Amino acid sequence: MAKSFLSIEQLTQRYPDGQGGEFTVFENANFGIEKGEFVCILGHSGCGKSTIMNILAGLADPTSGVVKMDGQHVSGPSLDRGVVFQNYSLLPWLTALKNVTFGVQARFPDWDKSKVIEHSTAFLEKVGLTGDTIHRKPSQLSGGMRQRVSIARAFANEPKLLLLDEPFGALDALTRGTIQDELIKVWSDTDQTVFMITHDIDEAILLADRILLMTNGPMAQVAESVEITIPRPRKRTDIVDHPNYYAIRNHLVQFLGQRSAELAGQSDTPPLAQPKTVRIDLTEDIDAEDPEPATPQLRAVEA
Amino acid sequence: METLSENKKAALLSVLLLLVGCLIWELSIPAQEAAGELTEYELLTGGGQPKAGVPPPSQVLGKAWEQLSNPFYDAGPNDKGIGIQIGYSIYRVLTGYLLAALIAIPLGFLIGMSSVAYKALNPFIQVLRPISPLAWMPLALFVIQDSEMSAIFVIFICSIWPMLINTAFGVAGVREDWVNVARTHELGAFKTAFTVILPAAAPTIVTGMRISIGIAWLVIVAAEMLVGGTGIGYYVWNEWNNLDLTSVIFSILMIGVVGMLLDSLFGLLQRAVAYVE
Structure with missing residues (x-):
């Protein structure tokens, strides 16, 4: 399978914990983003979302692991x-x-x-x-x-890749809605690849092609990659009526509410582990959670 | 009265205070001139001469009119117009000040950007800064061997510190976010310095420059009293030696007016570079 446009391979971030030891924020994060894709990353505070963002932006360096864009190693900030x-x-x-x-x-x-x-x-x-x-x-x-x-x-x-670090975090709900619509408008005009951090499940469903879910830190991991099987163009008032909406939303809520904590702190995952692809599509009468990768687009990174 | 704006009220009150102040001053002076009934002996010993007393404001005003209507006359080394004297002082202040700015602002940038440079230079700054600028005068006179240049040096050394410290402080305090904007836009070091750090630190830097020009104007008067020859400081001292207190008071007022003008010039600059976060 072809390499992703952007691939994150075995990304690990550790900080000294101040007592001579080390504190692992996240370990062996592997995932890929395709060209033109809109990917959101969801996770609790402290799981290292912003750190991943800063590494992608080139404003911070990971302890180990690489980021490749278009096959090129990413190091330092760039207009791309x-x-x-x-x-x-x-x-x-x-x-x-x-x-x-x-x-x-x-x-x-x-x-x-x-x-x-x-x-x-x-x-x-x-x-x-x-x-x-x-x-x-x-x-x-x-x-x-x-x-x-x-x-x-x-x-x-x-830019080849646009990074959005909780862009609507400081805005009130009404303004947020308007600007989300505008973001979608500009994005669909430009075919830009977007990677966005958010805390807002509904925002992620409205905007994203795919949502990456992170377990809680320390030792956070990118556990799942959830495909949003709601066709575009999406309108906030209409998507709630789509049969997949609540199925996806429940899955996300359940992950963030429960499983993100249960899965946390497991350091025994193999270094090349990819996030589990989750495709929920009730319109195809498929079982709510299909463990097999449904589309090649969802296969992310190969080491 | 209710229709007057706050500014107009304040201006009216200022004028009133000035008039009352001058009136009290004027009225308090004649008490000294108690030279009415004199004996012949007193007249012979010069008792009839007017005593050297503090002149009344009317006399100062007359002096001001006389001086300001012909400020640039030059009748030899001890008799120059007030305009020429102030011109000399401003020339010295600006020369020393600009030299200080040329060194303090780039150096402040360096100190603000690099914590190593800050830690290395800080002890020197802390020791040199509290030295009274006039304490440098003997050394300057000996080393430079030129009174004019020594005065400029004294201005240089007194105006360098506020500019240096404020520049370093302003540059070090530039928000990380703005530096990150420059980094994500791949701006080079010079471009970052001029398009992001300089405008971000400008209000702090200009505040330092404003403090410096104030100090420089304070110090030039004292420096010129020492080195002599020309300048407003020399003029004050010279008029004191002449016992011409009217001129002394007039020149004191002129020092205040020029200082205010210099300060308000930097006030304008400060407003031009200010921004709201």
């Missing part, structure tokens, strides 16, 4: 991997537009100024920011608008 941080990370002394052109100029250094502005404005428009708003400083924008700017900045750079 765009990041949307939870706290927006906009530069407060620049206007919304300038924050986006800042990224576009770095990405396309040979573009002239008018092209940079045109490109940036177009992406701000995609997330619903037009007119005077784009000439305001981040301090004059609401939290939701700031996160929109941050998303526009990331998408405008057209």
Whole structure:
């Protein structure tokens, strides 16, 4: 089987525990992401989601293991991997537009100024920011608008992989809904590969093609890869009526509520263990949990 | 009165305070001039000469008018217009200050970026910083052998510390997130320094620059009293030697006005680089 576009192989992160010993956050994480896929990762705090994100972004180095993108080893930050941080990370002394052109100029250094502005404005428009708003400083924008700017900045750079670190964590539920819709809109326009951390099960089901589930830390593992068998385009009001919705949701809730703790701390898994593929599709009258890998797309990494 | 804004009320009160203050000052002066009925002996021994007393504000105002209407006259080494004297002082302050900025800001950047550099240089800074700038004067005069340059050196040494410390502090305090933005955008070291760290640290750096220019203006007066020749500090001392207290008071006021202008210049700069998180 072909290698995944992005493959994470035997990724392990340990920190000194302050008493001479070592503390393992996660061990032998293996998974892959295909081009154009939208993958969410779910897990409790402390399981190392953000650490995985920082390693993928190149802002941190793993204790061992490798990340390969397009067959190339990933080391250090790169414009090929765009990041949307939870706290927006906009530069407060620049206007919304300038924050986006800042990224576009770095990405396309040979573009002239008018092209940079045109490109940036177009992406701000995609997330619903037009007119005077784009000439305001981040301090004059609401939290939701700031996160929109941050998303526009990331998408405008057209990275090969887009990393979203709990982008809606700090927003209220209503704003979150609107921006999720906008995110989906921009994503479907661009065919971007996205890897997103979230705490919100419904958000993950709405957005993702696949959800990776992590067991609790320490010694966290990527245990399952759940395929979201709800056809796109999805609307938040409609997906709840889909027969698969509650089946998937119950599976996720059950995992996070119970099994993530039961499976935690097992260090005897083989180093090449892949997350178990889970496909729940009631429309095909298949059993709720099919242990066999159903589609090649779900087979992730080979070492 | 209710329709007046807060600013207008404050301005009105300021003017009132000034007028009342000047009036009290003016009225308190004549008491000294008790040279009414003099004996012939007193007249012969010079008792009729007006005593050297604190001049009333009206006299200072007259002096100010006289000086400010022709500020740049030059009638020899001991008689130059107030404009020329202040010009010399500003020239010295700016030269010393700019030299200090040229060294303090890059060095502060280095110290702020590298904790090794910070730890290595910190003991030197802590020892050198509390030294009164004028304490350097004898050494400067001996080594540099030039009073003009020594005055500039004293300005340099007194204005370097606030700028150095504030730059280092501002640079070290730049939020990790913003540095990460620069890193994920593959900005080089110079680009990161100029497009992310400098604007992020600018408010702190400019605050340091504002403190420095204030100190430099305080110190130049004292330095010029020592080195002499030209400048507003020399002028004050010279007028004291002439027992021309009207000029002394006038020049004291001028020192205040120029200091205020320099400070408000940096206030404008501060506003220009400020941002809200």
